[in-house]
Structures are given as C-alpha cells and as structure tokens.
Amino acid sequence: MFSKSALVAAMEKKGSNKMFSNFGSTLASFLLMYATISKFADSSLVNRLFAMIKAFLFPQIRIVIPAESGYWKKNTLYLAVETYLRANASAKAKSLKAIADQGGDKFKLKLDENESITDKFGGAVIKWGYYCQRNPTSNHYEKSEKHYYTLNFSKCHRDLVVGSYLKHIVETSHELSSKYKQRMLYSNSTEEDEWTKVVFKHPAKFDTLAMDTNKKNEIINDLTCFRNSKNYYAKIGKTWKRGYLLYGPPGTGKSTMIAAMANFLEYDIYDLELTAVKNNVSLRRLLTNTAQKAIIVIEDIDCSLALTGDRESKKKKKSKSDMDEDKRKNTVTLSGLLNFIDGLWSACGEERIVVFTTNHVDKLDPALIRRGRMDMHIELSYCSYEAFKVLAKNYLDIDSHPLFNEIGELLKTKNITPADVAEVLICNTTESKVSRATERLEELVAVLKKDQKQEEKDATEEKDETEEQGRVKSFLYAQVRRFYQ
Numbered sequence: 001m002f003s004k005s006a007l008v009a010a011m012e013k014k015g016s017n018k019m020f021s022n023f024g025s026t027l028a029s030f031l032l033m034y035a036t037i038s039k040f041a042d043s044s045l046v047n048r049l050f051a052m053i054k055a056f057l058f059p060q061i062r063i064v065i066p067a068e069s070g071y072w073k074k075n076t077l078y079l080a081v082e083t084y085l086r087a088n089a090s091a092k093a094k095s096l097k098a099i100a101d102q103g104g105d106k107f108k109l110k111l112d113e114n115e116s117i118t119d120k121f122g123g124a125v126i127k128w129g130y131y132c133q134r135n136p137t138s139n140h141y142e143k144s145e146k147h148y149y150t151l152n153f154s155k156c157h158r159d160l161v162v163g164s165y166l167k168h169i170v171e172t173s174h175e176l177s178s179k180y181k182q183r184m185l186y187s188n189s190t191e192e193d194e195w196t197k198v199v200f201k202h203p204a205k206f207d208t209l210a211m212d213t214n215k216k217n218e219i220i221n222d223l224t225c226f227r228n229s230k231n232y233y234a235k236i237g238k239t240w241k242r243g244y245l246l247y248g249p250p251g252t253g254k255s256t257m258i259a260a261m262a263n264f265l266e267y268d269i270y271d272l273e274l275t276a277v278k279n280n281v282s283l284r285r286l287l288t289n290t291a292q293k294a295i296i297v298i299e300d301i302d303c304s305l306a307l308t309g310d311r312e313s314k315k316k317k318k319s320k321s322d323m324d325e326d327k328r329k330n331t332v333t334l335s336g337l338l339n340f341i342d343g344l345w346s347a348c349g350e351e352r353i354v355v356f357t358t359n360h361v362d363k364l365d366p367a368l369i370r371r372g373r374m375d376m377h378i379e380l381s382y383c384s385y386e387a388f389k390v391l392a393k394n395y396l397d398i399d400s401h402p403l404f405n406e407i408g409e410l411l412k413t414k415n416i417t418p419a420d421v422a423e424v425l426i427c428n429t430t431e432s433k434v435s436r437a438t439e440r441l442e443e444l445v446a447v448l449k450k451d452q453k454q455e456e457k458d459a460t461e462e463k464d465e466t467e468e469q470g471r472v473k474s475f476l477y478a479q480v481r482r483f484y485q
C-alpha cells in the first residue's frame, strides 16, 4: 500500500518530469525550426526574428553604466564596477588588459574592450560587458571616447539586481579599495581638464619633520580633530573641509609638510597647477572630479596667477566691454577660485583639505587667506635648534653630541633653512651614520661660521659703500655750491 505523502511525491515527480519533457520538446522544435528556416531565408532576417522570439520567451534587462555621470563628474558606480570586476575578471574573462601600476612591480588586470563575463548573485546570472564608443568629431566639450559597462540579466531578477546586487558591488568595491589602497598623487596638465595619477610613496612623516614640537603637535591635533568631525560639521551646517596656508622661505619644508599630512591622514593629494587651468569652467570641472579624503594643494599661489585685483574691479560695476575682455582673457579669476574654497561649489565634496603654499605671504590678496578660508596659517621658518636635533636624528641617528651646543648658539643668529642643514648632514654611505656624525657636524659648524663671516663681510662692504656714496655726494654739493658763488 502507498501512503498519501508518497502518492503526492510520485505525482509531483511525474509533473516535473512532464514539465522538463515539454520544455525539451519546445527547445528541440525551436532549434529545428531555426535550422530549417535559416536554410531558405536571408540569415540576418532570421537572426533578427529569432532574437525577437528569444526576447519574448526569455525577457532580459540591460543596464548601461557610463564612465561619466554628467558633463563634469566621474560616475562613482562605474569606478566601483571597475574595482569589483577587476577582482573577478582575471578568473573568468578570456580577453584582458594588463596595466602596470606606477611602481612598476605590480599590475592590474582589466576586462578588455568588447569582452564579457558572467557573475552569479542570489540565483541570478548577470552578464557584464565592457565597451568604448568613439566619436572622431568630438570637441572640447565632448569626449572623443565614451567608456561604459553593461549588465544584462533576466527580467525576473530585476528587483534582486537593482535592489541588492548593485549595492553589493559598491560595498565590495569599498572593501577592496581600502584593502589594496595605495595613496595617489594627482596632477593636471594643459591639454585636458583631467587628472593624471601616480602612486604616492613619499616617506615624510611628522616624526621626521624638523620644526618646533608644540607647533607640530598643534597641527597633528588639528588634523585629527578634522578627521573625526563629520557629525560636528553636519551639525553646524558647514562643508566638511579645512584650509591650511603654509608660508615661509624656500627649503623650509612646506612640500614635506604636505606629504606628512597626506601620510598621517591617509588621504590622496591633488596637486593643482593653476597656470595650466584654462578658465573657471575648467577649474570647476577639475575640482568637482576630486574624491573625498583628499588634500587639494596649490603650491606657490603667489606665482600661480595674477589673482589680485579681480574682485576689486568687480566691485566697481563692470561694463560690457570689461566683461567681454574677461571672457577673451579666458583665465582663472580670484572669485572663481574662492567659489571653490568656500562658495557654493565647495559643497560638492567633503572630507577635503585645501592647502596653499607661498614664499611671500604679504603678496597675497587678504580675501584669499582670511581666517575661515585658510583656517590655519602655519609659518615654516629657518632651522631652529629643536629642528636641527630632529634632522640630526634623521640623518645621523644621534640624539646628542659635544658639538650640539656650539651649533645651537650659531643657529640663534643664523638664517639657514632645514633643506640646507639636511644637505650638509646627509651621508650617502654604507658606513654607520653615527661614525660619520662628528665629520658632518664639524662641516655644519664650518658652513654656519662661513656664512657668519660672509655676512660680516657683506655688512662691512655695505657700510664702506654707503660711506663712499656719502663722500661723493658731499664732493658734488661742494662743487655745485662753488659754481654758484
């Protein structure tokens, strides 16, 4: 005797067998029909017809993910897909592109153009493709190449793919990026309003930065507070960004400080060469394409552009010809730049630090560096005794030496940059650095004394020159007086 459940199971099995046999015979008839018709009819017509039948029987959805999400902005989903597929592509794709990283010792594999791979997620089969559309008649406002990914999947998995799969891609790409993240240095060029990047491997750290300890700690605290203040900035209604102005003579460590900041915060650097930016539109395009967790640097801002005056002349109402002139000049203006530092456009990214450096702080338009725009003004100056001790530790591996006192005294009266001190202390040798310490320090004492002697000599020469000029002047006066008498 059969039990009731065994009977039901037998019936279900019979039903599913019947279903499979139906599907099998439909497929067989479909293929037979295809083979027969394609013998007699035009093949492209047949292909189209069968594609239509296939689309009807198994409806598909196609999503295109372009590289850019608008005129200016990179599509972050495209970047996420790129990272996600890079992790999967090498195992599944037949045609790949290998791209060396900047260090040259590693490489990345990427889907080749027109190549596709399949991925599976929660029962859905997703087919990915990578393509490039070329437009030879493009102009400045339109790119000549448009890259995009496509994903195709069955219509019945629409909610799963759109709701969960895309989210899964973004999350996985974040995990992968933080796992393999290398810090990047981006720079712009005159040809395109685009960033090019290289791996950033500068070894500078705050520990090795030669400067006053209190000042250094103040900067480290400021950066730490900034990094942890997302909620605070949201609460006070301010964009999460901070400006630093680094000023001081050449060779006092402004660039080194930026590298130390980037390494401390683990941020990328965008080194903006303002002289290579065509106009405010290009500037906007570049800056809207900077990522979060970034330091945007404009070095030697005083030399970058004639930024002063623009706002002054704007205050006086501009005539039409003035405005035409501005357009013709086609340059970046001070107001264009300020718009990015704290105007409306500053809100199109967060967790960003803006750094200006200059050797001549007095030459800058006060509007550019007022507090609130440049929140912290940091002076990097000539080498102090404290800074010298950091350099001695970095370069010679020593914390003390009998010559330290003498060097300390000389530094009180000498203006020498940390770069010049470093140049004297550096030992390009395989020998122990400590064994060369005395020789290097004696050399430094000699340089400092030589500079002192040179300064004394310059002062004496200057005095002699002034006295000589005085004598010539009195002689000429005497001659003139005698002439009129």
Ligand SMILES: Nc1ncnc2c1ncn2[C@@H]1O[C@H](COP(=O)(O)OP(=O)(O)OP(=O)(O)O)[C@@H](O)[C@H]1O
Binding pocket: 208, 209, 210, 211, 248, 249, 250, 251, 252, 253, 254, 255, 256, 257, 359, 418, 419, 420, 422
């Ligand atoms: N404060 C410092 N601490 C440690 N090293 C320093 C410091 N200042 C300068 N140096 C050394 O001198 C070199 C030049 O310094 P850096 O380029 O940072 O100076 P800078 O102020 O940016 O100069 P410039 O204004 O000419 O760009 C650095 O590579 C570094 O080795």
